[in-house]
Amino acid sequence: MSTFESLGLSQQITEAVGAIGFETPTAIQQQAIPHLLSGEEDFIGLAQTGTGKTAAFGLPLIQRTDTMLPFIQSLVLAPTRELCLQICRELESFASNQPGLKLLAVYGGADIVRQMKGLERGVHILVATPGRLRDLMRRGKVDFAHLQHVVLDEADEMLNMGFKEEIDDILQSVPENRRTWLFSATMPKEVRRISEDYMENPFELSVGQQNT
Numbered sequence: 001m002s003t004f005e006s007l008g009l010s011q012q013i014t015e016a017v018g019a020i021g022f023e024t025p026t027a028i029q030q031q032a033i034p035h036l037l038s039g040e041e042d043f044i045g046l047a048q049t050g051t052g053k054t055a056a057f058g059l060p061l062i063q064r065t066d067t068m069l070p071f072i073q074s075l076v077l078a079p080t081r082e083l084c085l086q087i088c089r090e091l092e093s094f095a096s097n098q099p100g101l102k103l104l105a106v107y108g109g110a111d112i113v114r115q116m117k118g119l120e121r122g123v124h125i126l127v128a129t130p131g132r133l134r135d136l137m138r139r140g141k142v143d144f145a146h147l148q149h150v151v152l153d154e155a156d157e158m159l160n161m162g163f164k165e166e167i168d169d170i171l172q173s174v175p176e177n178r179r180t181w182l183f184s185a186t187m188p189k190e191v192r193r194i195s196e197d198y199m200e201n202p203f204e205l206s207v208g209q210q211n212t
């Protein structure tokens with residue numbers, strides 16, 4: 001039986017994960033985490049809802065963050081305000097032993113001035129809805145010069161919700177030498193197109209049954 005430690009995660013992270021009650025990694029976590037911890041490839045992870053995709057990308061993102069560098073190193077895009085908050089809280093709990101790691105969620109329907117102030121205070125991992133992020137980028141409030149990872153979470157939902165144009169704008173303006181990790185429950189042609197347009201030879205992992 002695999003453990004979080006055996007996947008290559010640091011003691012700080014495995015202790016944090018244990019403290020929130022995760023005992024055994026799920027199938028997608030077992031297969032994705034070793035890749036994402038050390039890999040320099042783009043990555044597609046397909047697995048049904050509820051299979052633990054947040055930790056599958058979140059734990060490697062946290063381990064790959066250099067808290068000594070005061071830059072946004074990772075961007076997570078998610079379809080809704082609720083998901084952004086949920087992802088941000090879950091990542092905070094994974095990073096509970098790394099108090100220097102700064103996370104921020106930005107999403108629509110909330111005070112943009114507060115979010116701009118949050119960005120000014122410094123962020124390592126930014127979790128965002130596409131619409132609000134594009135707005136903040138247009139206002140010149142987001143510096144992605146040092147961005148290393150872009151995660152498209154619930155990619156099928158983001159496209160269902162009509163965020164294609166925002167996602168195009170964002171992916172066209174972030175540094176090209178970043179890694180892109182795409183997670184989705186399904187792989188309809190719109191999601192396939194995003195991967196073709198913005199990812200390079202992605203490693204594709206599919207766990208369990210997929211409906212397209």
Ligand code: ADP
Pocket residue numbers: 021022023024025026029047048049050051052053054055
């Ligand atoms: P998905 O994004 O695939 O829909 P989530 O990442 O939201 O799934 O995880 C679903 C639920 O399972 C969450 O409540 C999460 O905290 C929990 N969970 C994730 N991984 C584990 C694990 N290894 N052990 C126990 N619970 C887990």
Ligand code: MG
Pocket residue numbers: 053054153154
């Ligand atoms: Mg999810």
